[in-house]
Amino acid sequence: MAMDNAPIGVFDSGVGGLTVAREIIRQLPEESMIYFGDTARVPYGSKSKDTIIRYSRQIVNFLLSKGVKAVVIACNTASALALTELQREYIVPIVGMVQPGATAAMNATKNKNIGIIGTNATIKSGQYGAYLRKLDPKVTVVTKACPLFVPLVEEGLIEDRITEDMVSRYLREFWQYDIDALILGCTHYPLLINPIQRFMGDGVTLVNPAFEVAKYLKQLLKENGMRAEKGHEAKYQYYVSDLADQFLSFADGVMPCRVDSVQTVEIEKY
Numbered sequence: 001m002a003m004d005n006a007p008i009g010v011f012d013s014g015v016g017g018l019t020v021a022r023e024i025i026r027q028l029p030e031e032s033m034i035y036f037g038d039t040a041r042v043p044y045g046s047k048s049k050d051t052i053i054r055y056s057r058q059i060v061n062f063l064l065s066k067g068v069k070a071v072v073i074a075c076n077t078a079s080a081l082a083l084t085e086l087q088r089e090y091i092v093p094i095v096g097m098v099q100p101g102a103t104a105a106m107n108a109t110k111n112k113n114i115g116i117i118g119t120n121a122t123i124k125s126g127q128y129g130a131y132l133r134k135l136d137p138k139v140t141v142v143t144k145a146c147p148l149f150v151p152l153v154e155e156g157l158i159e160d161r162i163t164e165d166m167v168s169r170y171l172r173e174f175w176q177y178d179i180d181a182l183i184l185g186c187t188h189y190p191l192l193i194n195p196i197q198r199f200m201g202d203g204v205t206l207v208n209p210a211f212e213v214a215k216y217l218k219q220l221l222k223e224n225g226m227r228a229e230k231g232h233e234a235k236y237q238y239y240v241s242d243l244a245d246q247f248l249s250f251a252d253g254v255m256p257c258r259v260d261s262v263q264t265v266e267i268e269k270y
Helices: 018-027 049-064 076-089 098-108 119-123 126-134 149-154 161-177 187-201 209-223 244-254
Strands: 006-014 034-039 070-073 115-119 140-145 179-184 206-207 236-240
Touching: 006 018, 006 049, 006 126, 018 049, 018 244, 034 049, 034 209, 049 076, 070 076, 070 209, 076 098, 076 115, 076 119, 076 126, 098 126, 098 179, 098 206, 098 209, 115 119, 115 126, 115 206, 119 126, 119 140, 126 140, 126 179, 140 236, 149 187, 161 187, 179 187, 187 206, 236 244
Parallel strands: 006 034, 006 070, 034 236, 115 140, 115 179, 179 206
Antiparallel strands: none
């Protein structure tokens, strides 16, 4: 059976993708990983499609220069707007957030009323809704852009009063639609899982696509003979485009293993 100890590349606009990186480490402990957070240009959710594709291309080029065997776009905005383009341009497997997340939501819903929250760009793209309707044309999809969630997470205001207020402001309209599953359609949002669950109540399943993406990646690597050897000692490297110290203290708080150093990269060069 073929084995491949090369690292997996994971990228996001900032710290949100760490929720995906964390899940990959849990489910694929033998796999090495290189993470890139585009902290100089966060948030992506308010940028145009062309800009997001350009940023994503630069990051994939950087990750390939580090010898990655596969790339995970741990950012729903870039997944929704750049995935198809990138898959056409590169030969390495590139995995996005939308398909695994939508599949998980369909498995979770009983009444086929599904809510989706995400950035302006993700919601405007309509990608989640389109994929859900492909799985089941009878599904009712209710969407809401929550642009202020990303800056709140990036500022570390996770259990803050202002966050509680924003959760209530953004999500109260879901109550009238009787949704029983809510897709956290931005990788920053699982970090707000407590205030969101408190507000929505136990009758609503919060779907975190990160878990599904790691599961999907595991299967993909296995099918293509690209898994790392059993017992391979995984190494993790972290890169950002700015604010390395801020990223380091945040990452060290959310990752399952210690984050010792973060390096800054001039990503525009790629």
